[in-house]
Amino acid sequence: MEPTTAPTKPQFSAAAQAEIKRLLTHYPEDRSKSALLPILHIAQAEFGGWVSPEVQDLVAETLNIKPIEVYEVSSFYTQYNLKPVGKHVLEICRTGPCMLRGSDELTAHLERITGAKVGGTSPDGTFTLKEVECLAACGFAPIVQVREKYYEQLDTPEAVNAMLNELKSLVHRPILPWEEAGLPNSLKNY
């Protein structure tokens, strides 16, 4: 029989703890639950791009609230991933204005070249494809968001390749303090 080892309880890094402490100063003392959404963002960045039940329990403990108060929130907001994801999660906008400028074709193209299906991860674990609703960058459609960065005007294979190559060159998943994501081109050249 395999020896059973208790899973190690996740812990926030010192940087994350400092950030959480700073966030808590933003709200009245008796309203610290307000920090739940931002802390879940931190947790997702810290623990592999998704929030496991154990991680959510840690968040509940941090805020001194019941675990269910975290679960009901994490399951409501689409940015929190409740299942393990690949190294890079490509969030493809599928809403009207992006569809008008080719998001269906972009999704099909990404499925083809990454080997991942929407909602799933490529066999090598590099890319997870996720369809999302309007990302508020409609004038620069079609758009993919990866972590904090928007990749815009992905209407040519060259633009898509440039994005994928940039992602492949990133070795580490960022942990706190966050890397500067950098502005999308549309904002640089406004």
Place this chain on the structure above:
Amino acid sequence: MGRKLLTEHINVEGINTFEVYRKHGGYRSVEKALKTMTPDEVVEEVKKSGLRGRGGAGFPTGMKWSFLAKPEGVPRYLVCNADESEPGTFKDRQLMSKLPHLLIEGMITGSYALGARTSYIYIRGELLYVLRILEKAIAEAYAAGFLGENILGSGYSLDLHVHPGAGAYICGEETALLESLEGKRGNPRNKPPFPAVQGLYARPTVVNNVETIAAVVPIINEGGDEYAKLGVGKSTGTKLISACGHLNKPGIYEIELGVPVEEFIYSDEYCGGIWKGRDLKAVVAGGSSVPILPKELILKTAAGENRLMTYESLSDGGFVTGTMLGSGGFIAMDETTCIVKNTWNFSRFYHHESCGQCSPCREGTGWMEKVLHRLEHGHGSMHDIDLLVSVAKQIEGNTICPLGEAAAWPVAAAVRHFRHEFEWHVTNPKEATAPGAAYRGAAVLA
């Protein structure tokens, strides 16, 4: 070329920094308000300006401010709605990224007018990179003495924080936003009580869109009367229009309200016409939830008047032949666009984003998505077209928040103006579902 009140300096190198922003006249409205005006005088100027909420509803901002309950001694809040998620709308992202200090300046002046000592900017979670830009700018404003204790020696103190959402269109509804800011699911609240009486943490609260708060800056600098001179009638001032879809030059344009729609679409100063030399088929003028109009009705009203970019002109004809300025999310569709597919896409969006609290919206949006899906894929019947109208009607007016209407209006308008195209999908399914197929018949104009 109209005057630019918000974006005049948007291309200045380094305008995102306090130093450069200040050199270009930044934070004058804070100095003027805190040193020479009472809070009520600030509210009065905003009333005189005729400014209307730029998030979509178009409610007079000065009036909204004057509704704020006055119990002294309890905290009250100004919350900026930066949860920009209405499909077709992307102006606030641009404004905050390029001109973070403009929003911060508006927040300080606005918070002073409302007596708020702590204010929040609630930004959609996808824009965490913009949150970091704002936080950097806020730190600069603290260091320069425009935030924190005793601002400019006036005795007025203010703390300003940015709070991220995490992916939920519904949090753009102001009471859902407040729930979310309290760390809960974004379920809209029953009203009354309105936020002006019981908002954030059950305290009196005003929630305003980013662009609305930014507009307070020129209003205080130049005076409400001066601001009201711009625009036409009750559509005063300037408006940021997010232009997207099949345009030659999609992007953000700050227009003086009153520009003819035709000029906005076709002139090189604005969108530069329809891409690929194609003809325009339809426009959704104010974000995905406003009624779609065919080319003929977006360029001219049913009475044959030139349609203008104003609240009144765009809504001329009501929902029979008109639409709304809404958030200024201007989506143009060329002649190759399938209206049925586009309507299905929007319905899927609203179904996905319904919070699920009210049955008519939770169930109705799903029904509409399903029915539209089968019509689009050539499996629909004539009865389905009437079923869509019936479901839309049963959602409208029967929900806690306006997401119900936002989901119902686009479907009702698409069937109203493009019924022949829906029918074509039933009568000619093979042709209608062929790749690249598009119905070229006339739209219904009355």
